[in-house]
Amino acid sequence: MRRYYKNMLRELRRNKGISQSELANLMDVNQRTISTWEIGRSIPKPYQMRFLAEFYKTPIEQIFFEAFNYKNELKLSI
Template identity: 45%
Template sequence: MATKLKVLRAEHDLTQEELAKKLGTTQTVISSWESGGKNPRPAMMQKVEDFFHVPKEEIFFAAFNYKK
């Protein structure tokens, strides 16, 4: 199942590398977020929210212990 971040990235027709450059991080970091291996720090969650205009709680619901 695709994570919300992966879905948003695909909807904006971005590769992991392209998104990483826009956020000032690496493709490996984006991959780990999408796979659920790691969650970004709060400041980076805010950058992702600002970029996609979607609440960070919706994008990273696992980090906020949401159950969907």
């Protein structure tokens, strides 16, 4: 089974030991924004992706590759 970015974001945040609210404060966004990323309703903007990758010390591709790959597969199947 694939691990989509939403699962990765939740796992990275929990491993870092911070709440959605704490992360939201660091990123100057609403806690609800973090929640929508973690449940897969939206994807962070490119500058937010870069922040998350740097904050978690994880390559951006490792976090978001599945999201990009999934969208490319949808385009190819149409």
